Amino acid sequence: MRKYENYVQKIKSDVLTEVSKYAFKNLIEQAPLEIPKGLFPGPDPTHRCCVFHERAITEKMVELAIGQSSKPERLIEVIDIACDQCPVNRFTVTETCRACIAHRCVGACPVDAITIISGKAVIDYDKCIECGRCKDACPYGAISDVMRPCKRLCPTGAIEIDAQKKAVINYDLCISCGACVYGCPFGAIQEISELVKVIQALESSKKNVYAMLAPSFVTQFQFVELGKVITGLKKLGFKDVVEVALGADAVTLHESEELKHVLSQGKSLTSSCCPGFVNYIGLKFPELMHHVSTTVSPMTAMSRLIKAIDTDAITVFIGPCIAKKSEKNRQKDTDYVLTFEELAAMIDARSMNLSEMDPSPLDNASLYGRSFAASGGVGASIAAHLRESGESSVTIETADGIKACDRALKLLKVKKHNFEFLEGMACEGGCIKGPVTMHYGPKDLRAIKDYANSAHETRSKDAAWVFEQHKIDLETH
Numbered sequence: 001m002r003k004y005e006n007y008v009q010k011i012k013s014d015v016l017t018e019v020s021k022y023a024f025k026n027l028i029e030q031a032p033l034e035i036p037k038g039l040f041p042g043p044d045p046t047h048r049c050c051v052f053h054e055r056a057i058t059e060k061m062v063e064l065a066i067g068q069s070s071k072p073e074r075l076i077e078v079i080d081i082a083c084d085q086c087p088v089n090r091f092t093v094t095e096t097c098r099a100c101i102a103h104r105c106v107g108a109c110p111v112d113a114i115t116i117i118s119g120k121a122v123i124d125y126d127k128c129i130e131c132g133r134c135k136d137a138c139p140y141g142a143i144s145d146v147m148r149p150c151k152r153l154c155p156t157g158a159i160e161i162d163a164q165k166k167a168v169i170n171y172d173l174c175i176s177c178g179a180c181v182y183g184c185p186f187g188a189i190q191e192i193s194e195l196v197k198v199i200q201a202l203e204s205s206k207k208n209v210y211a212m213l214a215p216s217f218v219t220q221f222q223f224v225e226l227g228k229v230i231t232g233l234k235k236l237g238f239k240d241v242v243e244v245a246l247g248a249d250a251v252t253l254h255e256s257e258e259l260k261h262v263l264s265q266g267k268s269l270t271s272s273c274c275p276g277f278v279n280y281i282g283l284k285f286p287e288l289m290h291h292v293s294t295t296v297s298p299m300t301a302m303s304r305l306i307k308a309i310d311t312d313a314i315t316v317f318i319g320p321c322i323a324k325k326s327e328k329n330r331q332k333d334t335d336y337v338l339t340f341e342e343l344a345a346m347i348d349a350r351s352m353n354l355s356e357m358d359p360s361p362l363d364n365a366s367l368y369g370r371s372f373a374a375s376g377g378v379g380a381s382i383a384a385h386l387r388e389s390g391e392s393s394v395t396i397e398t399a400d401g402i403k404a405c406d407r408a409l410k411l412l413k414v415k416k417h418n419f420e421f422l423e424g425m426a427c428e429g430g431c432i433k434g435p436v437t438m439h440y441g442p443k444d445l446r447a448i449k450d451y452a453n454s455a456h457e458t459r460s461k462d463a464a465w466v467f468e469q470h471k472i473d474l475e476t477h
Contacts, residue, residue, distance in 0.1 A: 003223075005440065007047065008187040009341075014039055015058060016195060016342055019065040020349035023199040032062045057082045057187075065193045075176045075192055075325050080166050082188035086148045088165040090130045093121045097142040108137035153183040155402035155426075156283060175279035177402070177426045178322035178435030191322045191436065194336045198316055199346065201336070202237035207312045211238040212302045212334075214319030215245040215365070216373040216431040218451040219444040220340045226451075227359025232352050233343075234360065242306065244317065245365030247298030248273070248372040249460035250305075250467040252381045254474040255295040259382065259421055260391065268412065269421050271378050272476070273297040275327035276426025277405055285409050291422075294476045296331065298372060299324060301467070301474055303333040308470045318343050320434025323426065331477065339436035363456050366463040370452040374445055375400040375430035379423040385460055395420045401428035 004010040018038065022031040036058035042051035060079045069077060099119035106114045106121070113127035114134055121143070123134070135143040150167050151159040158173035159180055167188070169180075180189045201209050211233050221229045233241045251273060262269045272278055272293040281288055296304070303315040316336045317324055328334045347354065368384055371377035379396040386394055397419035399405040405424045411417040427433045432444045457463040467474070 005438075006185075008185065009438070011039075011047075011058075011187060012061070012190070013341060013345060013348075015061045016065055016193070016345035017348045019062060019193075019195060020199060020342075020345045023196045024203070024349060026203070028066060028196055031066060032059050035059075035062050053081070061187075061190060064190045066196050067193055069192045073329075074169075074171060075322060076169060076174065076178065076181060076189060077192065078167050078169060079188050079190060080164075082186055083166045083184075085186050086167075087146045089123070089125050089128070090145060090147055091123060091128065091132065091135060092144050092146065093123060094142050094144050096140055097121055097138075098140055100139070102139070104137040104139065105134040105143065108133040149183040149185060150180040150189060153179040155179065155406075156280070173283065175276055175283055175426070176323040176326045177276040177279075181322065182435040191325070191339070193342060194325075194338065195342045195345070198336050198338055198342075201314050201316075207314045208239035208310055209237065209314045209316060210306050210310075211241045212244050212247075212299065212306075212315055212317045213241060213362070214299075214317065214321075214373065214431060215243065215248070215370045215448070215451065216320050216434065216437065217318065217340060218370075218373075219432050219441075219447045220320075220344075220438050221354075222439065222443070222447065224354045225359050227361065228354045228357045230360040230362050231357040232347050232354050235352065235357075236346055236350065238316075239310075239313075241360070241362065242302060243362060243364040243369070244298045244302050244319070245369035245372060246463060246466075247301035247305070247369075248378075248381065249366050249369035249464035250301045250472070250474060251295055251298050252368060252385050252460040253464055253467075255293050256382055256385045256389070256391075258293055258295055259386075259394065263394070263420055267291070268417065268419060269293055270412075271421070271423045273372065273378060274425050274431075275321070275323040276402070277399075277424035279323060279326060280402060280405060280426065281409065281424075284406070285413060288409060288412060291412065296333075296474050296476055297327060298369075299327065300331050300333045301472065303335075304472050304474075305467060305470060307333070308472060320431050320437040322435055340438050341436055344438060364463065365455060366457040366460050367452045367455045368458075368460050369463060370455055371448065373431045374448045375425045375428070376423070377430065377448075379421065381460060382421060382423075388459060388461075397422050399424045400430070402426050404428075 018035045022028050036055035040054040045051045048054045097120045111127050113124045156173045158170045162168050230241050299317045306313045314335045318338045325337045368381035376398045399408040
């Protein structure tokens with residue numbers, strides 16, 4: 001049985017499950033009005049000030065789960081009526097203020113927001129610009145810094161606070177990494193879902209819908225045999241289920257050849273499979289975009305392969321990543337992107353007991369293709385293929401998380417780097433730690449290793465031959 005890691009995750013799961021039920025019944029127009037009352041019948045509230053507040057927030061969550069957005073190009077939105085419990089003032093003078101006579105906090109403030117009253121520092125929040133200089137100046141550490149989780153976790157400064165002290169997203173700075181979605185303890189930030197569109201495609205008989213499972217799925221359904229999850233997907237209506245890890249094998253071969261060409265010109269290359277990393281380069285280091293590999297991601301590679309084999313195919317990527325939606329919009333090869341949370345909701349909506357199902361096989365990819373899900377997996381796969389091909393060793397660096405990516409890119413910018421290939425992962429730990437995974441635990445890396453070691457093929461070239469057979473173009477368009 002699935003265990004929820006926190007109550008926000010459970011509420012979101014309940015909403016997605018109910019939306020799935022309405023979508024399967026073709027009653028989605030009724031969902032925004034009926035689901036909030038169904039989940040929170042009252043009269044007593046469950047977790048907020050009153051049941052009416054709970055219902056209002058849930059109604060907005062339902063709208064986002066349905067895919068309704070004021071601006072369709074947005075991938076993430078703040079539910080402003082849910083953003084009301086974080087401390088509105090970031091810096092606070094605590095009881096540890098010793099009423100010293102140095103008053104360094106007063107001298108450090110550039111806007112005269114601190115005064116001394118009855119010997120102790122007091123902050124005028126109408127003047128405070130939250131620069132933090134008072135905190136740094138205090139010899140006792142008596143001024144606390146309580147930055148909102150969403151703002152603290154955002155790697156690009158895209159989270160801003162408006163005049164009403166609500167969080168807002170500056171979309172010009174947003175890379176769709178989803179850190180704010182995972183970090184908000186009130187569930188006030190949510191991605192725009194394509195769940196209903198996928199269900200409608202499954203319920204229609206016009207085209208064949210294929211599920212493309214990211215390799216990190218192995219960490220998500222640890223309460224049941226993975227082969228039974230594959231059977232469940234097919235019972236949902238998917239024509240077939242394929243491993244995105246097979247696309248990773250094809251990417252390994254293509255990117256290795258690209259790397260050899262780049263190195264022959266005395267240049268360096270970065271990976272392109274993590275859209276959060278690529279988006280970050282485009283935002284913060286646009287002058288380095290020519291270093292980014294022109295090889296498509298494993299998701300795009302698999303979509304192109306499936307559609308080359310089946311011209312009536314609709315491809316659905318299922319994974320741990322919100323930024324994949326930005327890649328989908330950019331590349332136009334994949335039709336829909338679902339999260340593991342949404343997949344679980346669809347299964348629950350159909351009242352499927354996965355443990356009672358017969359397992360189905362999933363043997364598309366190699367050991368190295370499956371390893372793409374963990375930080376270091378891309379670089380290890382490239383290095384192994386080059387080694388097997390008799391090539392000389394290549395200097396590879398893994399940038400694990402945006403902070404590490406930023407450091408490596410700054411060195412690349414000033415040509416002080418010591419790597420020839422840079423693997424960049426926006427999420428620390430890799431895809432297994434994505435923002436919309438259902439499970440974060442110490443056993444995840446072990447699960448990926450076991451899954452990789454269970455592959456029938458140990459070399460990428462032995463798994464990815466089908467791409468060459470169908471002459472699949474693996475260049476970014």
